[in-house]
Each structure stands twice: as structure tokens, then as C-alpha cells.
Amino acid sequence: MQLTINNLSKTYDNGVKALQNISLEMSNGMFGLLGPNGAGKSTLMRTIATLQDADQGNIMLNDLEVQTNKNAVRRLLGYLPQQFGVYPKMSAEVLLHHLAVLKGITNKKERTNIVNALLHKTNLYDVKKQSLDGFSGGMKQRFGIAQALLNNPKLLIVDEPTAGLDPKERNRFYNLLSEIAENTIVIFSTHIVDDIKELCTNMAIINKGKVVLKGNPLELIHQLEGKVYQKVIHRNDLNRYKDSYKVINEKLFLGKPVIHIVSDTNPDNGFTPVKASLEDVYFSQINN
Template identity: 75%
Template sequence: MELIIDNLSKTYANGVKALQNISLEIPTGMFGLLGPNGAGKSTLMRTIATLQEADTGTIALGDINVLKQKNELRQVLGYLPQQFGLYPKISAEVLLNHFAVLKGITNKGERKELVESLLHKTNLYQVRKQNLKGFSGGMKQRFGIAQALLNNPKLLIVDEPTAGLDPVERNRFYNVLSELGEHTIVILSTHIVDDVKELCTNMAIINQGQVSLKGNPLQILEELKGKVYKKTINKQELNEYKQNYKVISDKLFLGKPTIHILSDVNPGDGFIQIDAALEDVYFSQIFNNTNLKTNK
């Protein structure tokens, strides 16, 4: 099954063009949607999840016309939004059971088995009796995934799921999503490059409401092979280097900026060639609008 998005556009009443002719084909597996805050990622996720309308375009999940058959889509959709509320004085087990009832799982035995299975899957079974107010950020996110899986979805959308998580919780969350991606279309919307690098076999970068790049991360990295160079410079030199080179990123190292540039030839001048990272691809698209080959 594939999720096919074709020429999707959305302009808000204030004139902001949140989506501009977005077209994507998303197969079963983990699909990373990268972009800065305000790029249009959340608008796209909410539109796919039938929470808001598009102006033009179509979305199809198999035989389901998402924009017209909203109820049919919701029956096979799991959704974890960027922010969601939980009842703090209820245990994880009780609340998940309540959500299962709301999802239409009326058989008590079947519901109990499903709730226990999902608590095991998300590594929450040992704390199932604990009230949610005592959960860490990562535990709450894993609970969010558990409730999103109650209907055994064919499409799972997670919007900025690892923001604010510590490395241990992030790795646990990675493991849960990776397992789910074996049999489900999972869309991971994020501005954290490592999330996509660790999990996704396909990706797209969206910026200012448009898809600037899409494809397999490894194939995309091949396009930058031999073209990325770095150098540590003085702070006062940064603007000069930005004028003379295609600087795609700068970071402080021991108090001095280390810059990464794109160049088809060895620039000399003390630059060292390095292996391209997905972060270099991301910055080249977001900040410099560099035209890499895509499979559009």
C-alpha cells in the first residue's frame, strides 16, 4: 500500500502559503519529513490526518480518497501530534483501556489483551499502574504511540516525536518506531536530522511549503560525495567566507566557528575534504537552496 499526495496546496486566511503543490509517494516503511519550524510539515500532517482541509490537490491511501472519505481514513489511521494532553491522575493502563473503548473495542477480553500487548510493545507494562503525571517525556511519547496503535493502523503519523527527549528515551522511541515501520506506513515529521538518519529509508525535505528534495538518504548523500569541505576560522572572518564560498553550516568548536562548504573542486585555502552527512544535505537545502539531483 502507498500514500500518494498529488499537488496539495494550502493558503491560510492571512496569506501564508503553508503548502505549495506538494507531491509525494510514500510506501510502507519509515518516511522522514525534514524541515525547519514553520516549513509546512505540521500543516501537511494535519491535512493527511483529516484535521484540516486543503485548497487543492488529492491524497490517496490505497483505495481511500483521504480528503473525501475521512471516516474511512480515520479507521486505519494512527496519529501522534506534536502536543497532546493526558489525564494526569489516571494510570496508563486505565486510560489506554478507556481509549480502546472509544475506538469501538467493546469485547472486554479482547480489549484487555490488546492493552497489555501495547503496553509491552512500548515498554510501559512495568509502570502500567502508575499515574501519567509521574511519566517522563519519553514515557508520555511512548504512551502516545500505544494509543495511536489501538486500531492496528495502516498509516501512522508522528509529528516531532523526539523533541525534548534525552538520548536514552530517544533510542527507546527509535526502537518502537523501527519495529512499526516493518509493516506500516510511518511518517516521521521532524526538524531533527538524526531522527531521519537513524530510522528512515525514504525522506523528503520541505521548506517554505515546498518539497525541495526527496529520495533515499543514502542515494541523496551520494550527490554530495567529494563536495563537502570544512575549516576552522576566526569569528571575524565568517562573513568574508560566506561571501566567497558556499557555506552550508557553521558551528562553534572550542570557541571558534568550524564551517562546512560545498565545492565541486578542492578549494585549497586550508579546507579539508570530509564525508558528507545528512545534516549537510539538510543545511544545503534549507539555508542555501542548493540544487541537488532529486527524483521528482
């Protein structure tokens, strides 16, 4: 499968330019969409998922134009939005059966086989009789993936899927998405840099509705190698360093502020070179 996004733009009634001439290409595998909150990620996801229309541009899923063939695209689509609701008193098994019927899987034997297979895949089979209000955050996310896979989608969209998960649940979710991505286009939208580093072979950074960088994460890190330096500073000196250097990130180490800068030459002045990371790549674009 191939997803091609051509010059997509969307402006809301309040004047916010959510998308500005977005162009991207994706094929089977995991594609990371990275950006801060409000960057336009969710708007792009909803547009690809046929939930809203763009003002201009188009999206092609193989030879299907998404905005004019919504029903055909929906048959190939799985979607896990950033926030999704469940019937809390229903069991996982019963609700999956209900959602499967809504997706057109009306044959009971076929539906039972599909539901059981997905409960096993998402490691929920042993709790399939349990009410969803007793599920942890990670279990609910895995249920969300199960419902998104009911129609065996060729395109799977997951929007901020690991927010709030503990490390164990996050790793379990990583493994599940990686398995799915072997035969599916998986668009993984997040503001968590580590998610992209762990999972995706291709990615794009979106900020203020624009694609500011795209490529393979390891190649993008390599392009920044040898240009990142760090220094422990006094908190009151931060603005002075911002005036003199391209500060891309600031954080605390043992309670003391540490800044990362990008420089083509060694800045000296107490700075030490550090190995570039995807976080450095990200902040070098977001904090331009």
C-alpha cells in the first residue's frame, strides 16, 4: 500500500492555519509524525481518516482519492484517536462483537474467530469477560488497537497512543504496533520523541502546520552528529546564552540547568561535544 499526501492545507473558521501545504509519502511500515501539541498532527490524522475535509490538496491511498471515496477508504482504515470512549459496564468481548457488527462483520462464526484472535493478539483474552471500567490505561489502549484492527485494515492511524502509559505497557504497545506494521501502513502521531526512535523507519516533524523535516530517524541524527554541544550553566544566564548561541534544548541535571546548542564549529567557552540524539534533531527544528 502507498499513501500519498499532496499539498494539503486546512484553515479553521477562527483563522488558525492548522495545515499548510503538507506533502508526505508513506508505505507499509511505521511512519512517525512528531510535533508539539497544537502542531497540526491531529488535524492531519482526522483528515486522512475521512473525518474532516481539507481546504486544498488531496490524499491518495493507492489509486483511491480519500476525500471523494470516503466509504471505500473506511473499509481499509483502522483508527485509534487520541481520546476514545467505551461503554464502561460492557466486557471487552461483548463490545468488540458490537463494534464488529457495526463494521459489517455479521456472520457470527466469522466474527467470533476475529474477536478471539484480536483478544489474543492484544493480550486481553484472559480478561475478555471483565468490564472495561476495570481496565488500566494500557489495557484500554490495547483494546483501542483491537477495535481498530477488526476490519484487517491496510492503513492504521494511532494518535498519541502511549501518553500516560507506564514503561512496561509502553513496551508492550511498541511490540504490538511493530508486528502490525509488517503488512500495514501505520501512522504513529506523537509528541514523545522516544516513541519515534524506538519504532519508526521514517518520520516527519510538523510544527505550526508545516512539515519542517522528514526522513529516516537515524539518518537525521547522523546529519547533526558533531554539531551538538552542552554546558552546565547558571539559571540566570540562560537568556544571555540564547542571545549568543543557537540553544536547542534546556533541561536539568542533578538540579542544575544544562543547555544543548548546535554549532558548526567548536564554541569552546566551557562547552563539551555530545553525541547527537533524535531529541536534539527534534528541538533543533521546533526551537528555530
